[in-house]
Amino acid sequence: MSYILDQEQLDGLEEALTTDLMTLGIQSVILIDMAGNVIVNLDNGKVSHDVYSLAALAAGNFGAVNAMASIIGEEEFSLLFHKGKSENINFTKILDDFLLVSIFGNDVSLGYLRLKIDDVIKKIKVLIDPKRLK
């Protein structure tokens, strides 16, 4: 699959991610595809991650976890979370080909973040509906 996102779609994605997730005080959020391409990258201005390497590893990691799911008879693990000492990372699959990566500190409630991620995913699905992709 190859695809183009236009200005309106990308503006909509940035707005939704900013309004629903960045305002919670999370460190950064990256929307990627399963090939490891970076679609939207937002941060709080205090970090400078190697986003492209992070995206490649996140896509690979998610792919590996799904392959494990299939071995044990699960269709997929649609949600993946890694806890660190001060920073945590949450992965959520969107449709078949996209992944939302949220990086956040211990001051953000994981439960609340997941609720907000559910909200933003509904908006993202409309914006990157496969019927709208070229």
Next chain:
Amino acid sequence: MSFINTKTKEVQVKVVFVGPGRGGKTTNLEYIFSRIRHRIQSDMVSIKTQGDRTLFFDFLPFELGAIKGYQVKTQLYTVPGQVKYNATRKLVLKGVDGIVFVADSAVDRRENNIRSFENLRENLGFYDIDLTTIPLVFQYNKRDLATQGIPILDVNTLESDLNAQLKAPSFTASALTGDNVIPTVKKAIAITMVATRDKLL
């Protein structure tokens, strides 16, 4: 899965180095990294076993410059070559836009090249990608072995084993010395960009 970002005027493409284990795929990427590290911000990422074999992939992102006003971001990957790592090899091929097949020129690696190429065909088939349509470049690596008295396959044999039907561009190379590494990757990116442009623009 090439992606065109019309807002940032950016194209992202994924080129994967495949081929038999110990054939020089990682050495290719390491050589490219050594040539461009002064002008890229990222490090090369490698997920290796304790024995230094590629376990999952190596990854090297870099910017190629602009084509028609769009900045081209190329993501180079390698896959593990060992037969037993097929599950991870298949994962890395997801969304591939272009391929470099790194064949080992040593005479005793001939069967490994052929088996690896058949495995590539099967893995691409899993994603409904046809070997005859995806941009592909062959690299006949380790030509330097001849200088050490190790018998190597002649180019006609390699072509007839791997490239008889596809007639894809091919290069003899030595990833260890860097000979023809850059021309190989340049050609792979060029034909991948042409295919991407044809598909998307």
